[in-house]
Amino acid sequence: MTAILTVDGLSAGYGQTTVLRDVTFSVGRGEVACVMGRNGAGKTTLLKVLMGVLPMTGTVRLLGGDVSGWPGHRINRAGVVWVPQEDAVFPGLTVREHLVIALNRSCGGSPTSSGLSRRRNGGCIDEGIEAATALFPVLGERLGQEAQTLSGGERKMLGLAQALIVKPKVVLMDEPTEGVAPVVVEQLIPAIAAVAGEAALVLVEHNIDTALALGSQAYILEQGSIVESGSVGELYDRGVLEQRLAL
Numbered sequence: 001m002t003a004i005l006t007v008d009g010l011s012a013g014y015g016q017t018t019v020l021r022d023v024t025f026s027v028g029r030g031e032v033a034c035v036m037g038r039n040g041a042g043k044t045t046l047l048k049v050l051m052g053v054l055p056m057t058g059t060v061r062l063l064g065g066d067v068s069g070w071p072g073h074r075i076n077r078a079g080v081v082w083v084p085q086e087d088a089v090f091p092g093l094t095v096r097e098h099l100v101i102a103l104n105r106s107c108g109g110s111p112t113s114s115g116l117s118r119r120r121n122g123g124c125i126d127e128g129i130e131a132a133t134a135l136f137p138v139l140g141e142r143l144g145q146e147a148q149t150l151s152g153g154e155r156k157m158l159g160l161a162q163a164l165i166v167k168p169k170v171v172l173m174d175e176p177t178e179g180v181a182p183v184v185v186e187q188l189i190p191a192i193a194a195v196a197g198e199a200a201l202v203l204v205e206h207n208i209d210t211a212l213a214l215g216s217q218a219y220i221l222e223q224g225s226i227v228e229s230g231s232v233g234e235l236y237d238r239g240v241l242e243q244r245l246a247l
């Protein structure tokens with residue numbers, strides 16, 4: 001399988017404090033790399049580095065090209081999207097406005113575009129909104145509602161939809177099912193799996209059931225280093241997940 005994202009000997013931290021040490025892994029198209037580990041292990045820090053918002057040493061390659069140390073906006077333009085753990089919606093904007101903001105860049109066009117390119121741009125945006133509502137039908141019923149009127153689960157769906165409808169190459173997801181009701185998790189999992197079919201997904205996940213449902217490979221972080229790796233199923237069968245993730 002062709003690796004979409006390759007991380008080699010990555011170290012990073014905050015100021016003088018080193019958090020990640022010599023992290024190496026790769027993810028191919030259609031693969032879900034589950035990054036697992038206890039609180040404070042460095043999982044979110046790893047995603048921040050991959051999104052280009054923290055300095056690092058080591059090498060990060062995207063489709064074979066070296067993107068190490070690129071700033072966030074270049075990484076994002078190269079097709080890497082981040083779904084943060086916390087709620088990232090704007091309370092006063094509607095669901096449709098959130099989707100249009102996400103789609104604007106990937107659909108091209110600008111306020112000064114010609115009439116023809118504006119029409120193409122509009123078609124692309126309509127397609128993106130259709131894709132979002134196919135992924136999460138409830139969002140289709142809420143297109144005109146402000147985000148502040150959505151439930152927590154619906155906000156999660158909106159955050160995921162924003163990232164997923166732009167046809168990213170790499171998706172970095174931070175605990176998408178954390179604090180979400182089981183009935184919503186049941187809706188999120190197939191949507192995440194559908195997107196992972198097209199992209200390479202780095203999924204930070206605490207929940208062993210979600211990792212088993214979605215993950216290809218698992219990488220266990222402890223104090224910023226990968227201490228175990230293998231297929232999620234194999235690590236589960238060997239009792240490694242339970243042992244390493246127990247509080």
Ligand SMILES: Nc1ncnc2c1ncn2[C@@H]1O[C@H](COP(=O)(O)OP(=O)(O)OP(=O)(O)O)[C@@H](O)[C@H]1O
Binds near residue numbers: 017037038040042
């Ligand atoms: N902005 C920051 N400045 C300094 N240290 C930080 C900062 N953010 C995180 N850290 C430290 O980096 C380490 C890793 O934190 P990180 O948030 O990456 O952990 P995590 O694995 O995502 O944990 P959790 O499961 O609780 O989300 C912790 O020791 C944390 O205190």
Ligand SMILES: [Mg+2]
Binds near residue numbers: 043044045174
């Ligand atoms: Mg975290």
